[in-house]
Amino acid sequence: MTYDRSEAELARTLAGAADAAPPPVGDLLTAVHRRRGRRTRRRVQSALAVAGVIAVIGGGTAVARGTFSSGGGEGRILADATATATTSVGPTGTGTGKIAIRPAAEVWPAAVTKIPIKTADGWRYRPVAGLSATELLLVAESSFEKAGRLEAYDTAARRSTVLTDTPAPEGVKGYFVQAVEVGSEYIAWWGETPNNSDKWADFWVVPRAGGTAKQVGQVTGDLSEVERIGVTADSVVWSAAGGGIYRMPLAGGSPEKIAGTDGLHLMSWPWAVDVANGREGEGEQKNQTKVVNLETGQTTEVNVPDGVQGLRCGPVWCFGKEKDQENNASVVQRVDGSDRKSPPDLSAWGGGHHLARGFGLFQVSGVVGRDARGEEIEDAQAPLAAVYDPVTGTTAGIGKRDPSGGGGYGTGTSSSPTSVLYWDEGQRQVEKCRKVDATSVPRPPGEPVPTGKVTSCTTTVEGGGKEYTVVNLLAVPPSE
Incomplete structure (x- = not known):
């Protein structure tokens, strides 16, 4: 027999199962959406939900989407992992619709390039941000999420230059570099020991041209709950999880709170906002109400229209969603409420829509209709996500969708909204399904125990590992 339940219930089941999954091995570009931050100290726990066994009951498609915590990573990887159940109801219909979003390589050819995934000595690159239209800042990792050095990659000459090593402080065990930030004169980063209970963090800087990294200082207690950092000509700045923005002189010294920043959170220096960064902090549904320039002290109120939730704003543009829309329809507007549109x-879906230079990042469902059974029909050529230019309305596709609808892409690990997105076009998700006893499938508490056989599918990643396709938004011609 088959045991039917809704996709929402399946998604909840998968999310719960993911929390109990063992840690993965290797670089799971197509497997997880990782978040940095001390508030969730566990290692990535996504093997069951994405890279391991996904159990799907009955007809339809269950999509395992969400955020899985990371203990040591410097950044995040976004993925769409889709497992489709097979039943004996009948053949699936075909659709003729197409998603009208062209790949980024067609929209902005000068901004798309290829870089090696591994260094000459076998370490693995993780893109951070653009340094210029033709230079990328990369972290070289000696092992999973273990940053060993920073390199500048010249996309025209196709060669890299080592800028600096990223050492652990002497005597500190379990140290991991977290977010990296590019300033006008310096590159800065912070680190912590995320897999123990210490409330401790430190800050480092190196000139943009490279050199020996210098530890600026250390903080403990609430000040170590770092959200985002920035770097100026004379200071490292950061916001704490509980609100408030602090600075520490590059020459060393005690941290001090910037006056008037109670309840504020750093977005990208000098801009601060009144909602916490990411989905760990405050509810996704909360709307931002102001944008503050910390250099001038000017506060701009956000015009939040009725029917909008999760509105997040930069200095000019805001991104959010319409309330009570099952398809999570997007909303784009200026801070003053003008030029509102729904692309x-x-x-x-999800948070973190802001990219560098005012661009927005959105998911692309790929669904173009339903067949005779009511099953969703997807455009297999649709991108996984899209970069949206709110000034021109230009949309550029990101990532490569597998025939099954899965796939993955990454965003640069910069602390500020990133200027880099990347993916491995050689990777593909391979799904193998078999019949198992229904009693072996996870189910929500209180549901009756099913009987009979159901389809259990294992999704693994194969291929790839040679080159990343990278979109550098600093190479996109300005539109405003």
């Missing part, structure tokens, strides 16, 4: 085919 087609873009979903505001």
Whole structure:
């Protein structure tokens, strides 16, 4: 027999199962959406939900989406992992619709390039941000999420230059570099020991041209709950999870709170906002109400229209979603509420829509209709996500979708909204399904125990590992 339940219930089941999954091995570009931060100290726990066994019951498609915590990583990887159950109901219909979003390589050819995934000595690159239209800042990792050095990669000459090593402080065990930030004169980063109970963090800087990294200082207690950092000509700045923005002189010294920043959170120096960064901090549904320039002290109120939730704003543009819309329809507007629009085919699921230079990042469902059984029909050529230019309305596709609808892409690990997105076009998700006893499938508490056989599918990643396709938004011609 088959045991039917809704996709929402399946998603909840998968999310719960993910929390109990063992840690993965290797670089799971297509497997997880990782977040940095001390508030969740566990290692990535996504093997069951994405890279391991996904159990799907009955007809339809269950999509395992979400955020899985990371103990040591410097950044995040976003993925869409889709497992489709097979039943004997009948053949699936075909659709003729297409998602009208062209790949980024067609929209902005000068901004798309290829870089090696591994260094000459076998370490693995993780993109951070653009340094210029033709230079990328990369972290070289000696092992999973273990940053060993920073390199500048010249996309025109196709060669890299080592800028600095990223050492652990002497005597500190379990140290991991976290977010890296590019300033006008310096590159800065912070680190912590995320897999123990210490409330401790430190800050480092190196000139943009490279050199020996210098530890600026250390903080403990609430000040170590770092959200984002920035770097100026004379200070490292950061916001704490509980609100408030602090600075520490590059020459060393005690941290001090910037006056008037109670309840504020750093977005990208000098801009601060009144909602916490990411989904760990405050509810996704909360709307931002102001943007503050910390250099001038000017506060701009956000015009939040009725029917909008999760509105997040930079200095000029805001991104959010319409209330009570199952498809998470996106909303784009200026801070003052003008130029409001809802771009087609873009979903505001999840957080972190802001990219560098005012661009927005949205998911693309790929669904173009339903067949005779009511099953969703996807455009297999649709991108996984899209970069949206709110000034021109230009949309550029990101990532490569597998025939099954899965796939993955990464965002640069910069502390500020990133200027880099990347993916491995050689990777693919391979799904193998078999019949198992229904009693072996995870189910929500209180549901009756099913009987009979169900389809259990294992999704693994194969291929790839040679080159990343990278979109550098600093190479996109300005539109405003």
